[in-house]
Amino acid sequence: MSSDWRPSCTLSALQARAGLLRRIRAFFDRQGVLEVDTPLLAPTTATDPHLHSLSVTLDGRQQYLQTSPEFAMKRLLAAGSGPIFQLGKVFRADESGRWHNREFTLLEWYRPGFDEHALMAEIEALVRESIGQGERLGPARHVRYRDLFRDELGVDPMEASVDELASLASRRIDVGDLRQDRDGWLQLLFSHCIEPSLRGLVFVEQFPASQAALAQLVEDADGDAVARRFELYVDGVELANGYYELSDGDEQRRRFEQDNRQRRAVGLPEMPVDEALLAALHSGLPACAGVALGVDRLLMLQLGAGHIHEVLPFPAGGA
Secondary structure (H helix, E strand, C coil): CCCCCCCCCCHHHHHHHHHHHHHHHHHHHHHCCEECCCCCEECCCCCCCCCCCEEEEECCEEEEECCCCHHHHHHHHHCCCCCEEEEEEEECCCCCECCECCEEEEEEEEEECCCHHHHHHHHHHHHHHHHCCHHHHCCCEEEEHHHHHHHHHCCCCCCCCHHHHHHHHHHHCCCCCCCCCHHHHHHHHHHHHHHHHCCCEEEEECCEHHHCCCECEEECCCCCEEECEEEEEECCEEEEEEEEECCCHHHHHHHHHHHHHHHHHCCCCCCCCCHHHHHHHHHHCCCEEEEEEEHHHHHHHHHCCCCHHHHCCCCCCCC
16 A cells, blocks of 8 residues: 555645636636547657657557647647647656656647737736736836847857857856757756746747747848747746648748758667648648646745646646
């Protein structure tokens, strides 16, 4: 008989979670955004080489626990759903630590007719209302990814070579014999050297084109292609990741194939391409912006919790 049966969080944390979920649903109800519910288990998953999916075998076929409901939600958008949100569990195999759990609660929503700037304004309103201490955060700050590297590290992330980025990382971080590609070094420098400086409520915008994921590209003020992608940080904690959504099915296929080439290069298994999503894009995805927001982290910020286990009754890996 297990002696470790008690929940890791308090009853008051469970009550706070229930209250947060009620406020989120009330917010979207007032905005006229429809709640939807898509499958957690599917025959395809994210191809991104930095995301590691959990899988099961059913009737001899591999199925994947979803890292995000994005692909299914875009099929609903293409079918004419209008603005939608989903609030539920997602899974990532390599997520563990103070701010991470392999199973976590994600809020994802899509706004036809919104660009990324309109969506950021809505995210700010939701976050301030949800955690009930918006005035503490002060005014939101918007800053370009490129400018953060220039100001904090004295390097232009769009121009620096792989060797220059590796050398900078070795001076600032204990990297040992770590080997990375260009984006790997950029992500390492960003997470270790820039994220901790992002105090208050900060939207980081215009990521490198190579980190566009499912976002459209645009030319920045310096004449370089950048992603119409943003991330929201609150007191140095990444809370949300959003895009002005890519709607070109051919370009999306090219990005999926590039992801799988990168997977092969580092010894990761290739992921099956979601042909249903590509068909939906070809049928016509409405111009829209979308975002995914970590609910457990939002609750941690509301409660001032120091570890994600303080807001989860039974963390992944427990009984």
